Amino acid sequence: MDRRRFIKCVGCGAAAAAAGSNYWQDVLGGLQNACAFEFAKELSSVEARYYTKLETGGIECGLCPRHCLITDLERGYCGVRENRKDIYYTLVYGLPCALNIDPIEKKPLFHFYPGTTAFSLATAGCNVNCKCCQNWDISQSRPEQTDNIDLPPREIVDICQSRNIPTIAYTYSEPVVFYEYMYDTAELGHKHNIRSVMITGGYIESEPLTDLLGHLDAVKVDLKAIRENYYRDYVDGELKPVLDRLVQIKKSGVWLEIVYLVIPTLNDTDDEFKELARWVKTNLGSDVPVHFSRFHPQYLLRNLPPTPQKTLERAHQISRAEGLEYVYLGNLPGHPAESTYCPGCGKILIERRGYQIYQNNLKGNRCKFCNREIPGRFT
Amino acid sequence: MSKLSGNPGKFLDQDQYRFLLETGLKIFIGGDPKLFLKSLFPKGAVGIKTNCLASFNPTFKPLADALTELLIKVAGIEENDIIIWERSNRELKNAGYKLNASSFGRRCLGTDTSGVGYSRDFYNSGKVGSLVTRILTRMVDHSINLPVLKDHSVAGLSAGMKNMFGAVNNPNKYHGNNCDPYAADINNLAPIKDKHRLTITDAARVQYDNGPGFDSRSLDYYNGLIISNDPVAADRVALQILEHLRAKNGRPPLAKVGRPVKYLDSAQKIGLGEADINRIDLRVVKVNEKGRERGVSRELF
Numbered sequence: 001m002d003r004r005r006f007i008k009c010v011g012c013g014a015a016a017a018a019a020g021s022n023y024w025q026d027v028l029g030g031l032q033n034a035c036a037f038e039f040a041k042e043l044s045s046v047e048a049r050y051y052t053k054l055e056t057g058g059i060e061c062g063l064c065p066r067h068c069l070i071t072d073l074e075r076g077y078c079g080v081r082e083n084r085k086d087i088y089y090t091l092v093y094g095l096p097c098a099l100n101i102d103p104i105e106k107k108p109l110f111h112f113y114p115g116t117t118a119f120s121l122a123t124a125g126c127n128v129n130c131k132c133c134q135n136w137d138i139s140q141s142r143p144e145q146t147d148n149i150d151l152p153p154r155e156i157v158d159i160c161q162s163r164n165i166p167t168i169a170y171t172y173s174e175p176v177v178f179y180e181y182m183y184d185t186a187e188l189g190h191k192h193n194i195r196s197v198m199i200t201g202g203y204i205e206s207e208p209l210t211d212l213l214g215h216l217d218a219v220k221v222d223l224k225a226i227r228e229n230y231y232r233d234y235v236d237g238e239l240k241p242v243l244d245r246l247v248q249i250k251k252s253g254v255w256l257e258i259v260y261l262v263i264p265t266l267n268d269t270d271d272e273f274k275e276l277a278r279w280v281k282t283n284l285g286s287d288v289p290v291h292f293s294r295f296h297p298q299y300l301l302r303n304l305p306p307t308p309q310k311t312l313e314r315a316h317q318i319s320r321a322e323g324l325e326y327v328y329l330g331n332l333p334g335h336p337a338e339s340t341y342c343p344g345c346g347k348i349l350i351e352r353r354g355y356q357i358y359q360n361n362l363k364g365n366r367c368k369f370c371n372r373e374i375p376g377r378f379t
Numbered sequence: 380m381s382k383l384s385g386n387p388g389k390f391l392d393q394d395q396y397r398f399l400l401e402t403g404l405k406i407f408i409g410g411d412p413k414l415f416l417k418s419l420f421p422k423g424a425v426g427i428k429t430n431c432l433a434s435f436n437p438t439f440k441p442l443a444d445a446l447t448e449l450l451i452k453v454a455g456i457e458e459n460d461i462i463i464w465e466r467s468n469r470e471l472k473n474a475g476y477k478l479n480a481s482s483f484g485r486r487c488l489g490t491d492t493s494g495v496g497y498s499r500d501f502y503n504s505g506k507v508g509s510l511v512t513r514i515l516t517r518m519v520d521h522s523i524n525l526p527v528l529k530d531h532s533v534a535g536l537s538a539g540m541k542n543m544f545g546a547v548n549n550p551n552k553y554h555g556n557n558c559d560p561y562a563a564d565i566n567n568l569a570p571i572k573d574k575h576r577l578t579i580t581d582a583a584r585v586q587y588d589n590g591p592g593f594d595s596r597s598l599d600y601y602n603g604l605i606i607s608n609d610p611v612a613a614d615r616v617a618l619q620i621l622e623h624l625r626a627k628n629g630r631p632p633l634a635k636v637g638r639p640v641k642y643l644d645s646a647q648k649i650g651l652g653e654a655d656i657n658r659i660d661l662r663v664v665k666v667n668e669k670g671r672e673r674g675v676s677r678e679l680f
Contacts, residue, residue, distance in 0.1 A: 057589060058532060069532070069533075070532075071532035071533075071589070071590075071591070071592055072591075072592025072593075073432055073433060073591065073592040074532065074533075074591065074592070075551050076551065077551050077552065077554065077555075078551065079549060079550075079551035079552075129506075129507060129552050131508075140548070140549050140552070141548055141549065142548065142549070142551070144467065144491055145491075145496075145497065145548055233506075236506070236507075236552075236555075299501075299508065300501070300503065300508045
């Protein structure tokens, strides 16, 4: 990718997300003028965190529950961390391969400063292998196979400050695999009043997550199913650690939202929707937003149809009946369940169509009609 | 397979590799190598996949040179129709190969060469899907797998089948459960399976432990080449040699150290080849340093 193409990519993505908005025109104009990004010629060689050297030789990675055992010159499952003579390196520090300025609603985070933007970035690599991945071309690639931009944490924060972008989002692939880069960027961002949000599958060990949460403002977790066999067969991961991390995030006080991608025949039964809603209500609380998202045939699941709207509405209905207060439907632009309703008076609080906000009836973090407090970060 | 008598503790040179290749092929086909090679590679380009992950213990250039010479002189293949390849140019260079992506002379290039890269289409066998190097999908018509035999920290054995991990974009997704059934799955991907013609495994100098990175303390010399058109059988024989050298050097069997080589049975189950050593038509020819045959048997040691 040459520089012109890169500028075009950044511009098109953001423009498509918010056509017609003066605010976006300003942001885009500024970004194009500031496009001095360098394409990296080499991978990074920054020592990774959370690994132990083994007495028998090799190292054990402790970043995610996979605990890869890696000998010299080999990489972990993620493909972006490499053992070189028993020192473990991250190869993607400061080397994102995808950048964009997104509405925060695209993450989706619906209770987190609605209508604001997020400087969104990802590197190559992922620590699972979801058969439905929509970003497989970067998540399932090694960093040698992607066009990487040389963008250290300092430059990200500078861009956000100079363009009035309040939030950095680590997203698209799996930020856990570029943990060190995310951590340092988030830490630096906080020093300059720039927020950070992680969009993740939640497949991370407890200790690194604890350390990271101190520098994050919100986390969106893709809970891919509520059954272990789905994680085994379609994710190549495990459910239990993800559930544990959800509880950990909730307890930390960092804002949490959940997405559940509904895939026809794989995770779309009434029992699963009930089980999910009950688990969320019991372990996280009824006020954690849950987004049921529509599946489109992708990657290794191109044999399945898109999720029928009725299935998503059934998931919505069951979850509401089980007591979840903020249930949304995603990838169904224009559907009423894209909007936020007050659980107290039932009136519309935030009306959304796609990523656009048409009305916002919050007064601070309260419903302006009945004064009920709405969970989230709004002011 | 062919095995050189004598020459303990030395690198083989190009002439010695050529002796081994010629006699090995002759014994393997039981006839004239020229006719065999011409029928195996009737027309089109031939890709030779090396294993250059560890720059101190790669597929040695003298072997690749000897094979190239044979393909040109005996099989009549155009020099420019031969492509020595790896996943990256850096690995080839570090192993002593001279890169050449031009229209003149033998080509030698990595998948990361500008304009090469990976396929747009997915190939899928088993749980994982992959993009396959365009060297295999577009640039060559026939594939020779030219690995070096060594120990592997996850798979147990690194030989021919493991070498094809270097043909896909996401080899890291294929390492679980001692690479089983993933090594079989990779070799069952259409461009790899359909274009495979020969596996020629360099078992001259074998790293019997602490692989796949280089460990100078774990080297022994077998001085042999394994030649087969059956990728599973070639690896089964390679495993026999590896286990023998491990035992000789006081190392426990791979299964005892948590690295059982399970993927060969999985490969047999999906029809890639023969994993039962007793059912393999094994012919071992010993060659002296002057290239003279010293008898054929089933005895590997």
